[in-house]
Structure formats: C-alpha cells, structure tokens
Amino acid sequence: MALESICGMDKMPFMKSFGSRTLKQTVDEIRLASSNMDNPLAIMAPPFENPRESVNKLNAVSEVQMDFDHGTTTVGFVYQGGIILCVDSRATAGNFIGSHSMHKVMQVNQYMMGTMAGGAADCTYWDRALTRECRLHELRYKERLPVRSAAKYICNVATEYKGMGICMGMMLAGWAPEGPSLVYVDSNGLRLHGKLFAVGSGAPIALGILDSDYRLDLSDTEAYDLAFLSVYHATMTDIFSGGVVRLYHMDQGNWRNVANKDCQELHEQYSGVRNQQAL
Numbered sequence: 345m346a347l348e349s350i351c352g353m354d355k356m357p358f359m360k361s362f363g364s365r366t367l368k369q370t371v372d373e374i375r376l377a378s379s380n381m382d383n384p385l386a387i388m389a390p391p392f393e394n395p396r397e398s399v400n401k402l403n404a405v406s407e408v409q410m411d412f413d414h415g416t417t418t419v420g421f422v423y424q425g426g427i428i429l430c431v432d433s434r435a436t437a438g439n440f441i442g443s444h445s446m447h448k449v450m451q452v453n454q455y456m457m458g459t460m461a462g463g464a465a466d467c468t469y470w471d472r473a474l475t476r477e478c479r480l481h482e483l484r485y486k487e488r489l490p491v492r493s494a495a496k497y498i499c500n501v502a503t504e505y506k507g508m509g510i511c512m513g514m515m516l517a518g519w520a521p522e523g524p525s526l527v528y529v530d531s532n533g534l535r536l537h538g539k540l541f542a543v544g545s546g547a548p549i550a551l552g553i554l555d556s557d558y559r560l561d562l563s564d565t566e567a568y569d570l571a572f573l574s575v576y577h578a579t580m581t582d583i584f585s586g587g588v589v590r591l592y593h594m595d596q597g598n599w600r601n602v603a604n605k606d607c608q609e610l611h612e613q614y615s616g617v618r619n620q621q622a623l
Contacts, residue, residue, distance in 0.1 A: 345595070348586055353468070356422070356533075359403050361369075368401045377544050380545035388392065392533055394503065397541075398431070400607045401544055402583070404522070408596045414462045414519050415434070415544065415545040415582065415583070415584015415585060416431070416432060416435075416460075416462075416544035416545065416546065416584065416585060417431070417432045417542070417543075417544045417546030417547065417549075417550055417572060417575050417578035417579065417585040418430070418432075418448055418460070418513075418542070418543045418544050418547075419525070419541070419542045419550050419571055419574050419575055420459060420515045420526055420540075420542075421539060421540040421554065421558060421567075421571075422447070422524045422526050422539045422540070422560070423558075423559075423560055423561070423562045423567050424560055424561050424562065424563050425562070425563070425564050425567060425591060425593070425595065426524060426594050426595035426596070427517045427518075427590065427593070427594040427595075427613060428523045428567050428568070428592070428593060428594075429449055429457060429592040429594070430458055430569045430572065430574070430575050430589065430590070430591045430592070431448040431449055431459055431575070431589070431590055432448070432459075432546070432579055432585045432587055432588070432589055432590075432607075433445055433446045433448065433582065433587035433588040433589070433618070434579075434585055434586040434587040435464055435481075435584075435591065441586075443588035444586065444588070445527055445587065445588070446464065446587070447590070448460045448461070448588060448590075449592050450467075450468070450471040450514070451599075452471065452474055452475050452478060452494070452518075453479070454598065454599075455476060455488060455518050455519055455598075456478065456489075456491060456494060456516065456517070456518035456581075456596060457475070457516075457517050457518070457592065457599055458471050458515065458516045458517070459490070459514060459515040459517075459543065460512075460514060460545040461512075461513040461514065461543040462511040462512045462513045462530075462549065463511040463512065463529065464512055466510050466531070467512050467514060468489050470498060470501055470512065470514075472499075474494055474497060474498065476522075477497055478494065481493075482623065487524070487563055489612040490518075490520055490525075491516050491517070491518035491519075491520055491526075491527055492520070492525065492527065492537070494516055494518075494527075495516050495527040495529045495535050496535065497514070498514060498516070498529045498535075499529055499533050499534075499535045500533065502529070502530065502531045502533045505531075506531070506532070506533060506617075510531045511531050512529075512530055512531040512545065513516075513528075513530045513531070513543040514528070514529050514530070514543075515527065515528050515541055515543060516529065517594055518594070519594070519595075519596050525537070526538060526539065526541065528541045528543065536563055539560070540554060540558055542554065542574070544578075544584075544585065545582050545584045545585065546578030546579065546581070546584070546585040547578070547580035549574075549577050549578040549581045549582060550574040550575060550577065550578045552577070553570070553574040553577055554570065554574050557570050557573075564589050564593070567593075568591060568593075568602055568603070568608065571591055571603065572589060572591060572603075572610060573614060575589045576607065576610040576611070576614055578587065579607045579610075580607070580611065583593040586607050587606075587607065588604050588605065588606055588607070589604070589605050589606075589607060589610060590603075590604045591603050591604075591605075619620065
C-alpha cells in the first residue's frame with residue numbers, strides 16, 4: 345500500500361471500486377497509472393504538441409508576464425562534523441511577500457535532504473518526485489540511491505523541461521560511502537559537487553561571510569554560529585529574504601533541526617541591540 349501511495353495508484357478509480365467499468369477501461373486506467381514507471385517525466389508535459397515552441401509563442405502574444413523576481417537565501421557547507429543547511433523562510437512574488445513560514449529544507453528521505461530556491465511549486469513538486477524515485481530505487485535494487493544519482497535525476501528533469509519556465513536552484517545533501525556529499529543543481533541543468541554553496545538572491549551577501557570564516561575543522565558550535573550569521577546578514581541586506589532562519593545538521597547517522605530563530609532574535613544576538621521597554 346505504501347508503494348501504491350507513492351506512485352499515486354491509490355487515487356485511480358479502479359483501486360476504489362470496479363462498478364460498471366469495462367475491462368478495456370480498467371486496462372487503460374492501469375496503463376495510465378503505471379506510466380510513470382516507464383517515463384516519469386512524460387505525464388508532466390503541457391497538454392499540447394511541441395510544448396517548448398508553443399509556450400514561447402503563447403508568451404509572445406500574451407500580456408501575461410511569466411517571469412517573476414525570486415528571492416531567498418539558502419546556505420549549505422560540509423565540515424568535520426557533517427553537513428550544515430541553513431535557510432530563511434520568506435516566500436515572495438516580485439515585491440509581494442507571500443509567506444514568512446515557508447519550509448525551504450525538504451526531507452527527501454532519512455539519509456538525504458534538499459533545499460529550495462526559485463519557484464516554490466517547481467521545487468516542491470520535484471522534491472516529492474525525487475522522494476518517489478529514491479523509494480522505488482530502494483525497492484528495486486535493495487540499496488540507497490546515491491546523492492550524486494539523485495542530483496543527476498534533477499538535472500535530467502531540468503534538461504527535459506529547459507526553456508519551459510521551470511525555475512529551481514537546489515542543494516542536495518546526504519551521506520555517501522566515501523563521506524558527506526553536497527551537490528548543487530538548477531533548472532539550467534548545472535550540477536556542481538562541492539563543500540560550500542549559497543543559493544538565492546541573498547547568496548552574495550551570505551558568501552561574503554562564509555568565504556571569510558569557513559574552514560573544514562569548525563566545531564559544531566562554530567558551524568552553527570557561522571551558518572546563522574551568514575543568513576542573518578543576507579536577510580538584513582536582501583529585501584527578498586527574511587522571516588525565520590532554520591538550521592539543520594546532518595551526520596552519518598541521521599539529520600536534525602538544530603534551531604529556528606527569528607531574524608529579529610538574530611539581529612539582537614549579532615548586533616548587540618537589546619529591546620528597550622517603554623516606561
């Protein structure tokens with residue numbers, strides 16, 4: 345039943361009741377429900393021919409603007425104690441703040457996590473699709489899907505839909521046999537393996553802090569403080585970043601949410617400002 349839920353087959357009519365359905369209708373529904381096992385990208389294409397060319401033509405004749413300003417700050421780095429992921433929680437659409445409680449770190453599974461930057465809908469959907477692929481890989485081959493292979497899957501998605509409006513900038517973090525693995529992937533099909541990344545509109549500010557103080561031999565406390573400090577400065581400078589700063593620590597055994605701090609709390613901590621009660 346868990347696999348049926350992951351693949352979405354439990355939502356098909358033939359899984360609920362047979363009723364007056366003919367054999368042909370049932371076979372067609374089964375074929376549709378299982379098509380993602382043959383090509384999980386095929387059913388996501390727009391419902392018209394030549395979508396890559398058609399979307400560009402529709403955009404040219406339409407008054408609707410399909411390009412939006414995106415803003416966020418996500419930070420990830422590897423150090424001797426594992427992997428740190430630190431993100432803000434503000435979601436924006438242009439100059440409009442849509443939410444201050446966005447969760448930008450997604451649990452792919454127990455041994456892999458991903459961060460989101462870009463289009464919230466795109467990142468959320470493909471993170472969930474990646475979760476399905478990881479689970480199917482485990483069921484088929486009785487082993488975990490490596491972080492590098494998961495990143496390659498997202499790159500294949502980006503290549504398949506390049507030029508069709510997908511906007512993603514993601515970090516995938518997990519533990520490989522050779523140690524911690526941190527990979528950056530985006531909707532242009534770019535895939536980079538490294539020790540330190542910052543993604544989003546606040547990334548240049550965060551990198552200014554990280555480049556100065558980052559080193560592999562950080563202690564846990566120093567790593568937490570550096571991550572919070574880098575995202576804090578980004579939220580204070582970049583108007584598209586803000587809200588609650590969430591910090592996650594991943595080691596060989598598992599991952600955990602270390603702390604969630606409001607930007608104002610971080611401002612008081614790092615700037616020395618204290619609230620003054622009015623008399």
